[in-house]
Amino acid sequence: SSEGRAVARTQTLLPGKDGIGTVRRTTLPGGLRIVTETLPSVRSATFGIWAHVGSRDETPSLNGATHYLEHLLFKGTHKRSALDISSSIDAVGGEMNAFTAKEYTCYYARVLDTDLPLAIDVVCDMLTGALVLEEDVDAERGVILEEIAMTEDDPGDVVHDLFAQTMFGDTPLGRPVLGTVDTVNALTRGQIARFYKKHYDPTHLVVAAAGNVDHATVVRQVRRAFEKAGALTRTDAVPVAPRDGHRVIRTAGRVEHLNRRTEQAHVVLGMPGLARTDERRWALGVLNTALGGGMSSRLFQEVREKRGLAYSVYSYTSGFADCGLFGVYAGCRPNQVHDVLRICRDELDKVASEGLTDEEIVRAVGQLRGSTVLGLEDTGALMNRIGKSELCWGTQMSVDDMLTRIAAVTPDDVRAVARDVLDQRPSLSVIGPLKDKQADRLHQAVS
Incomplete structure (x- = not known):
């Protein structure tokens, strides 16, 4: 299907039955992928953006940067303050959150199907227009240190981090997703802003929506939001391939x-x-x-x-x-x-x-x-x-x-x-x- 200047490629990946459970993918010229699953029988929709970045992509001095950035994307954009972001979703009874893992990060909002355009606008704005201001970096540092302290208080949680460290040692997969008190205290606004610029390019992102959604409408709204932010200028860009690698774990008896x-x-x-x-x-x-x-x-x-x-x-x-x-x-x-x-x-x-x-x-x-x-x-x-x-x-x-x-x-x-x-x-x-x-x-x- 073509829209305006450059052509977007759309494929039906799973046909579903009678239009129920149909999964489609559109790749925009800027390298952004949009996948949807249509379920007309429900009254809700969940909209998410997945970033191809996790704690695995951090150097030792950047440990915790991916998760720190996840927090900062909720702190405000050129269009919205942190309160605007949260109150707009609260006002329609939706829920909004994010999570960071070792190999990816996800931001999502779950709303009534009629409020999907709002969810799309807010989440796309957060990912393309985050300010990452010095004062927000400083304020959020305290929040993340509290999150680390909360995790440390739950040994049932900590033991899994300890096991990753036992198995992988001092490597990106062995280090904690949240970072440590020392690494979080040492991270600067400049480091985090550079990390954002490098890893939140549209070619590293996948947009996903499921529920009572129309694929073409979602594509149109996402495209408009990204183009407004000037994020789809590289028309020849191609999406990054899934990760591969040949890491062999040889730990035994540790x-x-x-x-x-x-x-x-x-x-x-x-x-x-x-x-x-x-x-x-x-x-x-x-x-x-x-x-x-x-x-x-x-x-x-x-x-x-x-x-x-x-x-x-x-x-x-x-x-x-x-x-x-x-x-x-x-x-x-x-x-x-x-x-x-x-x-x-x-x-x-x-x-x-x-x-x-x-x-x-x-x-x-x-x-x-x-x-x-x-x-x-x-x-x-x-x-x-x-x-x-x-x-x-x-x-x-x-x-x-x-x-x-x-x-x-x-x-x-x-x-x-x-x-x-x-x-x-x-x-x-x-x-x-x-x-x-x-x-x-x-x-x-x-x-």
């Missing part, structure tokens, strides 16, 4: 212990997992669900139900562009850490050597299929799915295709991925008040 006077000890035992593009990820998803993904999972049954050693115990996977993690988390009384670790390690070893039973696999496939669909029941989740897919894979997969891929996982697939992932020597992160002898024994859990 132990990090943070001695804190907490009521519980918090542990993560884990090993390298799979990159998010790895075809074995479907089998790993089934394995993860059966091992620690619910109340019927093996770890929950062994650690909590049979022995009452923990309230919370689960396994998880996180996939990045070129590598991943598989981890088991548990929170327990400090004097029971070694029992919990022994049981978790025994179960991981058992599944690595023997695999899961067919019954466990059938149950996990059903659980994963159900939770996948139930997790996509609101427009916010749909916007997340299409925006992240465009940014991270450059393609879209229908829910039916996802369910087919999960259903196609065989017991042999799960056994193979269990051998590949769980047969590695694990590393361990622990936060809690362990006595010296207990702390010395932690190495036994990973040997």
Whole structure:
């Protein structure tokens, strides 16, 4: 389809059924991609802009800059003050927020379908016209330091940061998304403004909208907002490709212990997992669900139900562009850490050597299929799915295709991925008040 001077390319990526669930993509001449999923039966719409930048793109001295910038984009533009931004969305009963991850950042607003033009105008204005003023940088520094302090007060959160550091060391993936007190205190307005200019170019952005939306209308409104801001001047620009890379994690047997006077000890035992593009990820998803993904999972049954050693115990996977993690988390009384670790390690070893039973696999496939669909029941989740897919894979997969891929996982697939992932020597992160002898024994859990 063409509009005015330069031609925008529009494709239907997923046809949907009777116009429901249709996913379309338009690439504007300035390299900006716009994807929408149409769901006429709902009365809401979620509009988001995804930026191809995360804490992974920071040098050591810039650690925390991506997240700092996320805060600053809410502080005002040439057209709107911080109060104008928040009050305009509040006035229509909408919600607005943002989040920063290791490989991307997302800003979004969820509103009634009739208020979508307002959401588009406000969010586009924030991303293209942020002022990043010295006084806002100084004021927001205090807010971010409070956020770091709040996170530090939750050892269940901190232990995951500690595990990333254990696995990745002093690398961009190993450093915390929020930064540290020292790096946040050291960041200057100039550094953050340069970071904004470099990473918020339209070629690094994906616009996503889901709900009762019309694709052509969304494209027209987004294009108008970006052109008004002078952000689409490079007509020959092409979108950046999804990340790739060939990082191999070779950590094994590392132990990090943070001695804190907490009521519980918090542990993560884990090993390298799979990159998010790895075809074995479907089998790993089934394995993860059966091992620690619910109340019927093996770890929950062994650690909590049979022995009452923990309230919370689960396994998880996180996939990045070129590598991943598989981890088991548990929170327990400090004097029971070694029992919990022994049981978790025994179960991981058992599944690595023997695999899961067919019954466990059938149950996990059903659980994963159900939770996948139930997790996509609101427009916010749909916007997340299409925006992240465009940014991270450059393609879209229908829910039916996802369910087919999960259903196609065989017991042999799960056994193979269990051998590949769980047969590695694990590393361990622990936060809690362990006595010296207990702390010395932690190495036994990973040997």
